[in-house]
Amino acid sequence: MILYESVLGPRSRSALAQAGLIIGGSLLLAVSARISVPFFPVPMSMQTLAVIALGMFLGPVRGAAAVLAYLAEGAAGLPVFAGAPQQGLGLAYMAGPTGGFLVGFVLQALVAGALFRLGAGRSVLTAVLAGLVAGAAVYPTGLLWLGFVIGFDKPLLAMGLFPFIPGDIMKAALAALLFVAGSRVRAEREEN
Numbered sequence: 001m002i003l004y005e006s007v008l009g010p011r012s013r014s015a016l017a018q019a020g021l022i023i024g025g026s027l028l029l030a031v032s033a034r035i036s037v038p039f040f041p042v043p044m045s046m047q048t049l050a051v052i053a054l055g056m057f058l059g060p061v062r063g064a065a066a067v068l069a070y071l072a073e074g075a076a077g078l079p080v081f082a083g084a085p086q087q088g089l090g091l092a093y094m095a096g097p098t099g100g101f102l103v104g105f106v107l108q109a110l111v112a113g114a115l116f117r118l119g120a121g122r123s124v125l126t127a128v129l130a131g132l133v134a135g136a137a138v139y140p141t142g143l144l145w146l147g148f149v150i151g152f153d154k155p156l157l158a159m160g161l162f163p164f165i166p167g168d169i170m171k172a173a174l175a176a177l178l179f180v181a182g183s184r185v186r187a188e189r190e191e192n
Contacts, residue, residue: 018062025054025066026073029105030080045082049171051105052134055112056121056179063109071102097160100145104138111137112175121179131176135168 032050055063074080077090081102084093094102112134120130139161146160 021058021062022065022069025058025063026069026080029054029067029070030073030078033080033082033084036082046171047082047105048108048135048138048168049175051108051138052112052131052172052175053178055109055114055134056116056131056175057182058113059117060110060113063113064106067105067109071106074102095149097146097149098142099149101138101142101160103145104141107141108134108137116179121176121183124177124180127176127180128173131172131179132169135172 029047029050032046034045036045051063051067054066057063058066070080071094074084074089075091075094079085079089081087081089081093081098083098087093088096112130115130115134116127119126121127143156143160147154147156150156150159
């Protein structure tokens with residue numbers, strides 16, 4: 001059972017609850033984009049924490065759906081992305097250096113959700129390891145896209161990977177610890 005299902009119980013299966021979870025997840029992701037540390041050419045935001053948490057708590061399908069809803073909001077021109085509207089809006093923003101990382105968020109939510117559905121959250125160690133694997137899932141598309149935008153002759157790893165590793169490790173571990181704590185609260189509720 002996915003964590004949100006045990007929290008909401010039978011009402012979690014209604015279409016309204018499903019839509020609310022997906023929209024709520026996209027809004028959480030939009031808020032997390034506003035909490036950022038400026039870096040060039042890709043800002044370091046709390047989005048990876050939110051994306052991993054969405055996958056863990058909502059599962060792979062709903063977590064990815066929340067990310068897709070967020071991307072649709074951004075593509076429609078809403079200022080939901082990190083650095084928007086100053087750095088652009090809509091599809092123009094998505095075509096910039098962060099585009100591959102935005103696409104990678106979908107994969108990140110799928111990986112986090114799949115690993116936790118398979119039981120990665122049963123212990124703190126496996127939860128953190130799964131969070132780290134999910135955290136790394138954003139890099140292939142992000143770095144590839146970044147290379148196409150700024151040129152593969154640039155130091156891509158120095159610009160789009162190395163500066164973000166410490167923060168991404170902390171964010172992945174924090175998301176995993178939140179999941180484990182939520183699971184323990186749920187287990188205690190079920191025992192009482």
